[in-house]
Amino acid sequence: MSTLQLEIVTPDRTVVSTETDMAVCPGVMGEFGVLPHHVSLLSALKIGPLRYSDNGRDQYVFISGGFADVNANVLTVLAESAERAEDIDVARAEAAKRRAEERLSQRAEDLDVKRAEAALQRAVTRLELARR
């Protein structure tokens, strides 16, 4: 069976580098699956889980948005941060969630709503993934 090379890289490290037979990415226009020999594609990703199969078992990776590039049977995901589901720091995500909620509920003058909402969404997604 043919496979596809999956690389998930962040500025700090390479999170995943493996062969898989399918990956599902959280694209900005909706989720999309990538199978081996997919046509060349460049897509923006939103905050969400990326799923790939590792010998039949589903693995989940948290992606904080970024880009997916498919070329020559290699899927490269560029994300500012990414963690495998089992590496997610639940306590930190919960703290981040509380902080973001607080900021959003206080509605201070200089609040960057977009940024606070993104932070909240990252935290919620991380928690969902960690509890799966």
Add this chain to the structure above:
Amino acid sequence: MPSLKDVKMKIVGVGKTKQITRAMNMVASAKLRGAQARIERFRPYAAKYRHVLAELAGKAEDDAHPLLAEHQEKARCAIIVVTSDRGLCGGFNANIINTALKLAAEKRSEGMEVQFACVGRKGRDAIRSAGQEITLAYGDRMSSVDFALASSVAQEMIHGYETLALDEVWMVYGEFVSMGHQPPRSLRLLPLTTPEAEQTEESPAGAGSDYLYEPREDLLLAELLPSYVKVQVYRGLLDTAASEHAARMAAMDNATRNCNELINTLTLLYNKTRQASITSELIDIVGGAEALNG
């Protein structure tokens, strides 16, 4: 002639200095390894990013995005100065600061107002004492550079550029070329110049024409470009951190060598002084004995 005790004390003192410089050399080399590993880990991301962006930008117009477009009127320029937080690394920081000030003078002669953003305490202090305007300063962050720091610096600059408060943004940092060479380098961040598509065997020019883009090219470019600024700033931070440690290693190595030289000279002086005092004592004794016999 200095007294025997003075010379002895001096030798002990220099010996202690030598211990410190040697320890600093070893600490710097350990930190350098860490910093180099960070650069290594960042490399795949940066390389891929360049590749993707080059692929996309090759198809876009030059002014397809506000970050690519040159402003008609150039009135204000920001310079990001990346230095270390600590000194004792030879001329490393001074070189960066001089390059930044020279760049500022150049920009002023073109009729622009210049403001500084400083990452690293040494740069901030020097720029401030040179009486320059500092709009942003991050101190004590060089020992723990992370992408979030690069991101917030870049975000400020992008915001300034997009609201037309800034017309040009430069970054001056210490490029890490090798262990023995860390030249200051200035790089124009904004308006952005997109990387040239590299023609490699796996991706010959034009191979991207059958790419699918999601969403549309211009929207995708709008997402990619701001992050590219962050990538470049992060690279500047990582390079400076590594360069700082390499520069300190060299400086401390030099200092240790100088200590050795000094100790040798002082030991020689010590022995000479000791012999001289023995000789004069002997002369005294012999002279005294002669007087008694006589």
